[in-house]
Amino acid sequence: MILLLAIAGLAFGTQKMRGRMLAAESGAETSKMAANTAMQERTMSERSLADRKKKSMALLEFYHSWVPHLRDLNGAQSGERKVVEFIKESNVFPLSQKFDEDKKTVKGQLIPKSLKATLVLEDDYAKTLNFLGALEEKVPACRVDHCFVSRGGAGNDIHVELTVQIPMADVSKLPPQ
Amino acid sequence: MDPYITHDLKTDRVGISSGLPAILKFIPIAFYCSLFGAGASALWFQKKTTDYEAESGKWKMVLVTESATKAASDGEMAKINQEIVLAQEVGTWAEGARPVQSLMLGIARSIKPGASIADIKMDRNPEIPSQLMMIMRLNGGGAEQLEDSLSAIEAANYRTYSAQQTKKEGSVDYQATLIWKSDQTAEEAPSATTAEK
Numbered sequence: 596m597i598l599l600l601a602i603a604g605l606a607f608g609t610q611k612m613r614g615r616m617l618a619a620e621s622g623a624e625t626s627k628m629a630a631n632t633a634m635q636e637r638t639m640s641e642r643s644l645a646d647r648k649k650k651s652m653a654l655l656e657f658y659h660s661w662v663p664h665l666r667d668l669n670g671a672q673s674g675e676r677k678v679v680e681f682i683k684e685s686n687v688f689p690l691s692q693k694f695d696e697d698k699k700t701v702k703g704q705l706i707p708k709s710l711k712a713t714l715v716l717e718d719d720y721a722k723t724l725n726f727l728g729a730l731e732e733k734v735p736a737c738r739v740d741h742c743f744v745s746r747g748g749a750g751n752d753i754h755v756e757l758t759v760q761i762p763m764a765d766v767s768k769l770p771p772q
Numbered sequence: 773m774d775p776y777i778t779h780d781l782k783t784d785r786v787g788i789s790s791g792l793p794a795i796l797k798f799i800p801i802a803f804y805c806s807l808f809g810a811g812a813s814a815l816w817f818q819k820k821t822t823d824y825e826a827e828s829g830k831w832k833m834v835l836v837t838e839s840a841t842k843a844a845s846d847g848e849m850a851k852i853n854q855e856i857v858l859a860q861e862v863g864t865w866a867e868g869a870r871p872v873q874s875l876m877l878g879i880a881r882s883i884k885p886g887a888s889i890a891d892i893k894m895d896r897n898p899e900i901p902s903q904l905m906m907i908m909r910l911n912g913g914g915a916e917q918l919e920d921s922l923s924a925i926e927a928a929n930y931r932t933y934s935a936q937q938t939k940k941e942g943s944v945d946y947q948a949t950l951i952w953k954s955d956q957t958a959e960e961a962p963s964a965t966t967a968e969k
Contacts, residue, residue: 598803605810612817619824626831633838640845647849651856658859661866705858706865724880728873738869738901744876745891762865768858 664736665705665764666772671696674710674761677734682714685726690715696763705769706762711740714757717747723755730759737761868901870952875928879908882924887913890943897949904930904950911943918944929953 668674675694682689693713700708716723730737741758748754872894883889890909897903910917918937925932935948 598799602803602806605806609810609813609817612814612821616817616821616824619821619828623824623828623831626828626835630831630834630838633835633842637838637842637845640842640849644845644849644852647852651852651859654859654863655852655855657866658855658862661862665862705861724873724877727876728871731871731873736865736869738865738896739872739894740896740898741894742872742876743891743893744889770855 659770661736662769664734665762666766666769668734668736668761669764669766671710671763674734674763675712678712678714678730678759678761681726681730681733682716685722685729687716687722687726688718690717697760704765706764708763709738710761710763712757712759712761714755714759716755716757717752720751720753723753727755727757734761864901867952868896870902872904875904875925875930875950878924878928879921882917882920883910884913884917884920887911887917894950902952905947906950907945907947909943909945914944918946921946925950 668677671694678694679692682692691714695711695713697708697711716726727739727742731739738760739757740760741756743756745754746752875894876892879892880889888911890911892909893907895905897905908921910921913920922932929952930950931953932948933951935946937947938945
């Protein structure tokens with residue numbers, strides 16, 4: 596009787612150990628499946644990333660070429676200073692110059708607002724057009740909203756009324772230097 | 773006869789029950805076999821359990837590594853997507869920031885002797901900043917001069933849209949919307965690069 600009980604006990608113990616082994620096998624199989632799924636997801640993610648980089652390369656190159664120009668125009672003062680400097684350098688005669696900050700601010704955008712420069716110039720045709728060309732070249736981000744050119748008072752003079760928008764970029768959104 | 777020996781007085785015992793079945797002799801054999809079998813099985817199961825646990829640990833490490841790599845890749849993707857949004861905003865601004873001076877200069881250079889520009893006005897469309905609304909008054913030169921000036925506009929890569937002209941005595945008033953001619957590369961990235969300026 597005792598031996599029979601002992602035999603039953605041994606069978607039970609062996610069965611328990613078998614159960615543990617099967618549980619460990621199942622655990623290993625689950626871990627393997629999870630790892631394989633993670634590998635597939637990682638591969639797909641890397642492929643999407645490579646594809647996105649390839650498709651957006653031209654656009655991002657363009658963006659990075661503009662970043663230094665936008666970084667230079669991070670406030671109303673810097674924009675105003677640039678325009679005034681150009682007027683002095685070009686030696687063009689300003690009948691009037693006015694600078695207003697755009698009241699409207701679009702939150703969350705890289706260019707939330709702009710500075711509006713309203714200039715009235717009257718001077719030699721070549722000098723005045725050269726000033727406009729230099730301004731557009733040196734501040735490529737500036738946008739000429741209004742340009743009216745007519746004959747000036749004397750000789751080869753022209754009268755130019757100009758409204759220029761200068762963007763005021765949110766520097767915190769730009770990539771670090 | 774020995775006076776101390778008494779067992780001769782006892783009669784032989786008669787068996788009161790039959791002996792145990794012969795099969796029960798195998799119980800001890802079964803016990804020892806079970807003991808050996810259980811021991812061997814236990815060792816085998818323990819080894820396999822350890823192997824499976826090691827394998828599970830290995831796959832868990834792989835899972836952690838792959839998840840970390842995917843997270844890094846996703847992070848980089850999010851960063852690129854953010855940059856793309858900013859780049860598109862800059863592109864939209866740049867489309868409306870094309871130089872006006874070169875266009876004005878081209879029109880001025882198209883004027884032949886005997887003709888002149890009375891005045892020329894360009895206003896940027898606030899709804900579509902890449903478009904310019906032009907009003908030009910030409911003195912003298914007639915239709916030929918107007919053609920030359922329109923050729924200069926085309927040479928500056930603009931096309932006219934919704935054009936209207938009014939002929940007065942000795943002058944022509946011309947107004948049109950100027951639209952930048954898109955080329956193929958402009959589909960992928962805005963063409964208003966710093967190089968062009």
